[in-house]
Amino acid sequence: MSMIEINNLKKSFGKLEVLKDINIDVQSQEVVCVIGPSGSGKSTLLRCMNLLEEPTGGDIFIEGDNLTDPKTNINELRQRLGMVFQQFNLFPHMSVMDNITMGPKRLKGKSQAEVRELGTKLLEKVGLVDKADVYPDNLSGGQKQRVAIARALAMEPRIMLFDEPTSALDPEMVGEVLQVMKDLAEEGMTMTIVTHEMGFAKEVADRVIFMDEGYIVEQGTPDELFNHPQNERTQAFLSKVL
Amino acid sequence: METIKIILEGLPTLLKGMGLTIEVTVISLILAMFIGLVLGVFSITKFKVLRAISTAFVDIIRGTPLLVQILFIYFGLPSVLDISLTAFAAGVIAITVNAAAYLVEIFRAGINSIDKGQMEAGRTIGFSYGQTMRLIILPQAIRRMIPAFVNQFIVSIKDTSLLSAIGLAELTLSGQSIYAANFHAFEILFAVGILYFVIIYSLSLFSRWLERRLDVA
Ligand SMILES: Nc1ncnc2c1ncn2[C@@H]1O[C@H](COP(=O)(O)OP(=O)(O)OP(=O)(O)O)[C@@H](O)[C@H]1O
Ligand SMILES: [Mg+2]
Numbered sequence: 178m179s180m181i182e183i184n185n186l187k188k189s190f191g192k193l194e195v196l197k198d199i200n201i202d203v204q205s206q207e208v209v210c211v212i213g214p215s216g217s218g219k220s221t222l223l224r225c226m227n228l229l230e231e232p233t234g235g236d237i238f239i240e241g242d243n244l245t246d247p248k249t250n251i252n253e254l255r256q257r258l259g260m261v262f263q264q265f266n267l268f269p270h271m272s273v274m275d276n277i278t279m280g281p282k283r284l285k286g287k288s289q290a291e292v293r294e295l296g297t298k299l300l301e302k303v304g305l306v307d308k309a310d311v312y313p314d315n316l317s318g319g320q321k322q323r324v325a326i327a328r329a330l331a332m333e334p335r336i337m338l339f340d341e342p343t344s345a346l347d348p349e350m351v352g353e354v355l356q357v358m359k360d361l362a363e364e365g366m367t368m369t370i371v372t373h374e375m376g377f378a379k380e381v382a383d384r385v386i387f388m389d390e391g392y393i394v395e396q397g398t399p400d401e402l403f404n405h406p407q408n409e410r411t412q413a414f415l416s417k418v419l
Numbered sequence: 420m421e422t423i424k425i426i427l428e429g430l431p432t433l434l435k436g437m438g439l440t441i442e443v444t445v446i447s448l449i450l451a452m453f454i455g456l457v458l459g460v461f462s463i464t465k466f467k468v469l470r471a472i473s474t475a476f477v478d479i480i481r482g483t484p485l486l487v488q489i490l491f492i493y494f495g496l497p498s499v500l501d502i503s504l505t506a507f508a509a510g511v512i513a514i515t516v517n518a519a520a521y522l523v524e525i526f527r528a529g530i531n532s533i534d535k536g537q538m539e540a541g542r543t544i545g546f547s548y549g550q551t552m553r554l555i556i557l558p559q560a561i562r563r564m565i566p567a568f569v570n571q572f573i574v575s576i577k578d579t580s581l582l583s584a585i586g587l588a589e590l591t592l593s594g595q596s597i598y599a600a601n602f603h604a605f606e607i608l609f610a611v612g613i614l615y616f617v618i619i620y621s622l623s624l625f626s627r628w629l630e631r632r633l634d635v636a
Binding site: 227229252253255256258259260262264266267268269270279280283284328329332 | 534536537539540541542543544545546547550554555558559562
């Protein structure tokens, strides 16, 4: 069964049609990178996958469950989808540890001791154990994003969605965040990543999707897409960014 | 010396009035905070009907004078509905409703001032709208709202003096009743002013302390 199956997805904001006819299948443990020019609908696509945006048409299935079916419990379903934002969106009024543990504590009924252990384990994974009691405002951008990843992982999601996780970072901090994502990919996490980091996509992706003007123009392995792009628009885009 | 004697003689009555002023204010503001929060959340939901209820309430209350509202609740309503209200109850209702209308705007602006990424982050983890509001949005928003709350509390405390118009023996009417008998309006009103100042200044000090404690950004 596909982890994510998207059929004929359409999304409009008023008269502006942002996603026109999107079909995607993401398999278990697959790492899919989505690239494309600004405004092509990448973020909107990702946000439809956990219903932060309501599709105007089409269907999205997460592990077989229909996301847009009103009978689906969206809060439960979202627990299976971790999401990392460009702007981190950490909770500034909580310590790093509380940011990470509030989800499992409140939604999964885990005890304080259990979540503390989980939080410590995740902070080790992202290399920030010493920051457990710090508030987000006192972290660098790269550290914030690593905490945000740990926070998403704390819900033990089946799928991770990333929307340009390194675009708001100073260049010297990009590497530390990409490293955490690479580790995740190696552990077999199913991931969909919107990114401008072509080097990362080449190295980590199983499949790269090129979007333009609300359509998936072309997709394939990194080698196919980056080295032998078939579509003119893909070629034009890549010649600008590579 | 004479002045002090006059004030001291009036003081028990004035303190009783001050107690009533505080009582009306505290009850009204607690109720108003609750209504303000609920209607404030109404005003930012995607449900048109709830937004309309909130807007109508705010517009009507802010668009009419408080004294008219007080008189309307105390004299107007009982004349057509089959109810009778004590001056105290009418006063509490009037101050509550009036403060609530202004608090709606404070809550709305405060909640809107929180980056929408916070709501999205909460929902993405799997929290419901209500949980995200309660655990993530409001704790941040309320810290920012404290100065505006205190401002409204101070206005409401002063507004209670209008309840003298319906015969509620709060601080202002207590003063009036004393100088109506002893004709020492200057001394008594001076004392009334000081007692209002004491209440309001204590509140200001408390809020400054609270803001420091919560380290409002
Ligand atoms: N909430 C919204 N309301 C109206 N228009 C929107 C909204 N969100 C996105 N859009 C529009 O939809 C289009 C696609 O936006 P989207 O953010 O998905 O693009 P993107 O591919 O992620 O671009 P970028 O690389 O700049 O992040 C843009 O024209 C954008 O202005
Ligand atoms: Mg985007």
